[in-house]
Amino acid sequence: TNMTKNLKVLVSSNDYPSSGLDVLREHFTVVQSPYCNFGEEGANENKAELLKLIPGSSALVWISHHPITKELLDKAGPQLKIVSTASAGYNHCNVPELKARGIKLSNTPNVLSSAVAEIAVGLILGAARRFTENLDQVRRGEWENGFNKVLGQDVRGSTVGIVGLGGIGQATVKRLSGFEVGKFLYTGHREKPEAKALNAEFTSLDNLLEQSDFIVLAVPLTDETRHMINSTTLGKMKKNAILVNVGRGDLVDQEALYEALKNKNIYAAGLDVTTPEPLPKDHKLLTLPNLFVLPHIGSATLRTRSDMAVLASNNVVNALTGKPLITPVLP
Numbered sequence: 001t002n003m004t005k006n007l008k009v010l011v012s013s014n015d016y017p018s019s020g021l022d023v024l025r026e027h028f029t030v031v032q033s034p035y036c037n038f039g040e041e042g043a044n045e046n047k048a049e050l051l052k053l054i055p056g057s058s059a060l061v062w063i064s065h066h067p068i069t070k071e072l073l074d075k076a077g078p079q080l081k082i083v084s085t086a087s088a089g090y091n092h093c094n095v096p097e098l099k100a101r102g103i104k105l106s107n108t109p110n111v112l113s114s115a116v117a118e119i120a121v122g123l124i125l126g127a128a129r130r131f132t133e134n135l136d137q138v139r140r141g142e143w144e145n146g147f148n149k150v151l152g153q154d155v156r157g158s159t160v161g162i163v164g165l166g167g168i169g170q171a172t173v174k175r176l177s178g179f180e181v182g183k184f185l186y187t188g189h190r191e192k193p194e195a196k197a198l199n200a201e202f203t204s205l206d207n208l209l210e211q212s213d214f215i216v217l218a219v220p221l222t223d224e225t226r227h228m229i230n231s232t233t234l235g236k237m238k239k240n241a242i243l244v245n246v247g248r249g250d251l252v253d254q255e256a257l258y259e260a261l262k263n264k265n266i267y268a269a270g271l272d273v274t275t276p277e278p279l280p281k282d283h284k285l286l287t288l289p290n291l292f293v294l295p296h297i298g299s300a301t302l303r304t305r306s307d308m309a310v311l312a313s314n315n316v317v318n319a320l321t322g323k324p325l326i327t328p329v330l331p
């Protein structure tokens, strides 16, 4: 521990949970820079502060979705051993560049699966029961009367299709298993051994799109999955289909989604992730009554954020003390 005390670890946020800071401070010198995200207010000043603090870091604990650029890596310097992103997704981490430089990369899968799955269920209910329109009625003080109020759709008896039966997809199926779902389908690169216990049936993407009443996107963003939901794939969905995205905004071609929702080619969508984030308040998607949007809060609970921080910090400890990473992307 004494030998590592002079190693500098940069945490790219001022509100990193204390549980995670405690782990780091036991071993290293910790420096915190303000959170910084492209496109956000104050991003330039925060980036300047980050660039001032980053030189000489042995590890970066990465909190934002700000991309890990060559510029940042050059500024950090050749002693940088690991980037530890406090997220399951690592599409912003420039894996080829880290690999080329021999820098390790870790993420925080699993610990956030249940929190994100809870938001997937929330989006399913919010979109199916038309929370956007209904909340708008409450805010306006003009509740629709009568038997045919704003009628939604049941989860009961429906077919739910999960795109990506990983940790989050599995946790979503588990949580929905009390909802009397008619059938669970899933698609992905290969059949998953866990699917049997979940009563989930493996199928092709096309078949899943054609059959599902609810389609849940729970895959990482890669070159293969970018815009996997586009005008062609939206065209394969049922008229009553409800699309839910808890992965990344770029899984969806938002222009095509806008058209599909506006023309009622599908019934509704629930999104926890968009492009860009934040979605500008005058974005045309926000004019759609059949869209229910949340500001990327999938993993945003006290317990989950603390668990993510502790895991991200322990990956740094392992990397800088010669032990294997707990959750490696690049070991």
Ligand SMILES: O=C(O)C(=O)CO
Pocket: 086, 087, 088, 089, 090, 112, 296, 297, 298, 299, 300
């Ligand atoms: O873990 C991730 O990838 C997230 O998006 C966190 O909310």
